Amino acid sequence: xxxxxxxxxxxxxxxxxxxxxxxxxxxxxxxxxxxxxxxxxxxxxxxxxxxxxxxxxxxxxxxxxxxxxxxxxxxxxxxxxxxxxxxxxxxxxxx
Amino acid sequence: xxxxxxxxxxxxxxxxxxxxxxxxxxxxxxxxxxxxxxxxxxxxxxxxxxxxxxxxxxxxxxxxxxxxxxxxxxxxxxxxxxxxxxxxxxxxxxxxxxxxxxxxxxxxxxxxxxxxxxxxxxxxxxxxxxxxxxxxxxxxxxxxxxxxxxxxxxxxxxxxxxxxxxxxxxxxxxxxxxxxxxxxxxxxxxxxxxxxxxxxxxxxxxxxxxxxxxxxxxxxxxxxxxxxxxxxxxxxxxxxxxxxxxxxxxxxxxxxxxxxxxxxxxxxxxxxxxxxxxxxxxxxxxxxxxxxxxxxxxxxxxxxxxxxxxxxxxxxxxxxxxxxxxxxxxxxxxxxxxxxxxxxxxxxxxxxxxxxxxxxxxxxxxxxxxxxxxxxxxxxxxxxxxxxxxxxxxxxxxxxxxxxxxxxxxxxxxxx
Numbered sequence: 001x002x003x004x005x006x007x008x009x010x011x012x013x014x015x016x017x018x019x020x021x022x023x024x025x026x027x028x029x030x031x032x033x034x035x036x037x038x039x040x041x042x043x044x045x046x047x048x049x050x051x052x053x054x055x056x057x058x059x060x061x062x063x064x065x066x067x068x069x070x071x072x073x074x075x076x077x078x079x080x081x082x083x084x085x086x087x088x089x090x091x092x093x094x095x
Numbered sequence: 096x097x098x099x100x101x102x103x104x105x106x107x108x109x110x111x112x113x114x115x116x117x118x119x120x121x122x123x124x125x126x127x128x129x130x131x132x133x134x135x136x137x138x139x140x141x142x143x144x145x146x147x148x149x150x151x152x153x154x155x156x157x158x159x160x161x162x163x164x165x166x167x168x169x170x171x172x173x174x175x176x177x178x179x180x181x182x183x184x185x186x187x188x189x190x191x192x193x194x195x196x197x198x199x200x201x202x203x204x205x206x207x208x209x210x211x212x213x214x215x216x217x218x219x220x221x222x223x224x225x226x227x228x229x230x231x232x233x234x235x236x237x238x239x240x241x242x243x244x245x246x247x248x249x250x251x252x253x254x255x256x257x258x259x260x261x262x263x264x265x266x267x268x269x270x271x272x273x274x275x276x277x278x279x280x281x282x283x284x285x286x287x288x289x290x291x292x293x294x295x296x297x298x299x300x301x302x303x304x305x306x307x308x309x310x311x312x313x314x315x316x317x318x319x320x321x322x323x324x325x326x327x328x329x330x331x332x333x334x335x336x337x338x339x340x341x342x343x344x345x346x347x348x349x350x351x352x353x354x355x356x357x358x359x360x361x362x363x364x365x366x367x368x369x370x371x372x373x374x375x376x377x378x379x380x381x382x383x384x385x386x387x388x389x390x391x392x393x394x395x396x397x398x399x400x401x402x403x404x405x406x407x408x409x410x411x412x413x414x415x416x417x418x419x420x421x422x423x424x425x426x427x428x429x430x431x432x433x434x435x436x437x438x439x440x441x442x443x444x445x446x447x448x449x450x451x452x453x454x455x456x457x458x459x460x461x462x463x464x465x466x467x468x469x470x471x472x473x474x475x476x477x478x479x480x481x482x483x484x485x486x487x488x489x490x491x492x493x494x495x496x497x498x499x500x501x502x503x504x505x506x507x508x509x510x511x
Contacts, residue, residue, distance in 0.1 A: 002414045004344055004475075007482035028317055028335075029299035031342035032477065052479040053265060055299030069265065069300065072480035073473020075359075077487055 008048040012068035013056075017041050019064035026056035026065060158276035163211035163252070169240075174216045178282035183216045186244040192237050199234055200351065202358040208233045209257035214281040218247035222288040225329060227318070228274065228298070230255040230263055242322040246329065249287065253277050264301030271303050275310045284312065293318045293333065296340060344476045349410040352474045356406045359470065364402040368395035377509040390446050394505075401432055401460050402467065409468035416468075421478070422490035425468025429461030436460070452508025459501030462494045469494075 013034070015026075022040040027033075032049040035042045035056065042064075044050075054069030070086055071077070080086050163182055165173060168189060170182045199205035209231045217240060218224075226249045229239050236252060243250075253273050255263035263269040278284075278292070294302060296317045304315035319328050319339035328335055375391030376382045409416070409425055416424035436456065439445055469490055472478045 001345070004414050004477050005419055006475075006478045007419050007485060010481040010485055011479055012481050025304065028340065029296060031297065031320060031340070033337065033341055049477070050479060051477050052481060053261075053300045055264075055296075058302065059299055059304050061305040068481060070480045071265070072478060072483045074470040074483070074487065075473065077480075077483060 005048065006051070011047050011050040012052060012066075013044065013047060013050045014066045015042060015044055016064045016066075017043070019062045021062055021064075023061060025059040025061070029055040029059050031055070158254075158273075158280040160213055160277070160280040161211075163213035163215065167210075174219070176286045178285040181214050181216045181249075181286075183219075184240050184250065186217060186240050186242075186246075188237055188241050192233075196234050196237065201354045205355075206257055210236050210252060212252045212254040212277065214283070214286070215250040215252060216248075217243045217250055218245070220247040220249050222286065224248050224287070225289075225333075226251055226283065226287060226292050226313075227325070228253065228292055228294045230258065230260045230269055230298075232257050232259045232263075235259045239322045239325075242325050246326060248329075249283075251277060251281065251283065251292070260295045261297040261300070264298045267301050269298050270301040271306050271310070274302055274307055274315075278311045278313055290314060291316055291333075293329075295322070296320045296335075297342075342476045344413075346411065348476075349413055350407075352471075353407055353410055356410065356467075356471060356474065357403065360402070360467065364399060368398045371395050371398055371505070374506060374509065377506070379510050390448070393446055397436075397456070398459075398463070401429070401463050404432065405429070405464040405467035409464070409471055410474075413471075420469075420486045420490065421472050421475075422465045422469035422486055422494070425465035426461045428468060429464030432460050432464060433457050449508040449511035451504045451511055455501045455503070455505030455508055457501070458497045458504065462497035462501060465490065466494045466498075 015035075020041045022037065022042070024037055024042070026035045026042050027037055031053065032046060032051060034044055034046040034050045036045045037043075050067070052067050052069050052072070054067055057063075057065040057067050057069070071080075162179065165182045167182075168191065169185045171185050172183045173180045174183050175181075195208060199208045210233050212231050217227075224247045227239065227243075228251045229236050231252045231254055236250075239250065253269055254277070255268045255273070258266070258268065260269055274292070274294075284290075290313045292307070292313045293316050297320060299317060302315060304317070308314045316333050317335075318325060318333070319335050320342050321339070324335070324339045328339060372387060372391040372395040375389075375394055376384060376387040378386055405425060405428060408428055409421070412428070413421075413424065417427050418424050433456065436445075437453075440448075440453070469486065472483050472486075
């Protein structure tokens with residue numbers, strides 16, 4: 001089965017290596033092996049594989065990573081576009 | 096998948112674990128996510144409103160939790176612990192559990208399919224046994240416990256509003272606040288002698304591991320993506336292989352999503368089918384119910400067939416359909432349907448239709464297949480929000496134009 005790849009050159013993932021302390025959490029939590037440790041620091045090796053789940057940014061203790069995470073389903077995006085808000089579907093309602 | 100709102104610096108709370116004031120002192124909001132401040136409807140992890148003050152209040156709110164119900168067929172009995180009585184959970188799934196999974200796969204009652212949050216036991220755990228953390232969506236809970244045969248462990252079930260791990264993590268409900276609150280509410284520190292929590296890896300979008308340790312003294316270890324790998328993970332000293340940490344999207348996983356996809360737009364598909372059914376009565380000499388019964392039934396049936404086929408073949412054939420954008424894959428699928436339809440027409444099958452009507456189908460079918468396949472992005476495990484936005488920005492206008500033009504030609508075909 002050919003590996004499933006989505007659109008390239010769109011990911012909002014950013015890594016500030018100056019802040020990276022090499023803890024390796026990003027490598028541990030990423031579901032698509034986007035990061036690898038090289039010379040004691042994290043590097044992005046699979047930017048186009050990033051699905052913007054936000055796990056890396058959430059678990060980076062020095063806030064070296066940023067990514068624009070959000071609900072990525074068509075219903076949510078359509079609703080968001082119609083209402084002028086961020087995407088939100090009716091699943092996972094917090095209230 | 097929504098990122099939780101910015102986690103602001105928490106004011107140190109009273110300190111029952113005597114940890115000292117080891118609270119993170121980051122001055123800026125943790126999330127460097129442009130989308131989450133403005134209009135985010137997601138709500139905070141505690142389900143409060145979005146303003147920064149209430150976020151701090153929410154994180155100070157303690158969880159008041161009643162003990163989980165023991166009146167469930169999958170509870171074998173109870174276990175006495177220093178912090179109270181804990182239900183012991185069966186690791187075998189019954190027919191009712193399998194039927195429940197099947198039912199929610201069809202979207203029936205899936206927002207109400209939950210177990211009580213709280214602490215449970217699998218096997219006969221002791222103070223040294225690992226603590227595994229779960230969402231309270233019953234399917235997640237079932238998938239976890241069914242992999243724990245022969246294992247002694249504690250299972251801490253969070254209140255994720257009956258939503259699975261990955262979605263609730265993205266939303267923030269499977270979050271740091273909920274985890275810390277649940278650990279404290281269940282007095283976990285009195286039950287286990289170690290200070291480790293094993294979380295599913297897909298909880299990571301919602302949980303800041305470094306903050307959990309500061310706030311309740313337990314350190315987070317991310318377990319494998321799949322519960323099936325848990326026994327090996329635990330036996331291996333809580334070490335995961337790279338394969339255990341990677342999310343794939345194999346055929347069976349894709350096809351498991353077909354029922355919910357069928358249900359998703361079914362209302363609109365049926366509506367459009369009924370519209371075609373009734374419009375088919377139009378003709379140069381006026382309205383004819385005979386035409387409704389013949390051409391109308393055929394047209395409605397064809398539309399529903401395209402709807403169903405797109406929902407099945409789009410996911411099933413995903414890696415082999417051309418292009419990376421799912422709307423493109425769907426359009427190609429639609430063109431294949433049109434080719435098959437043209438072949439059937441040439442063989443004399445189906446009613447005689449004018450060229451305008453055929454052109455109409457030639458536009459409408461790829462539009463429907465493209466939209467349906469594109470709509471699968473929300474269920475995939477690899478598409479990014481940025482990519483979906485870009486794809487939709489281009490694809491939706493094209494699908495809309497093709498669909499409207501297709502229906503227009505088809506209507507014109509009534510009079511030819």
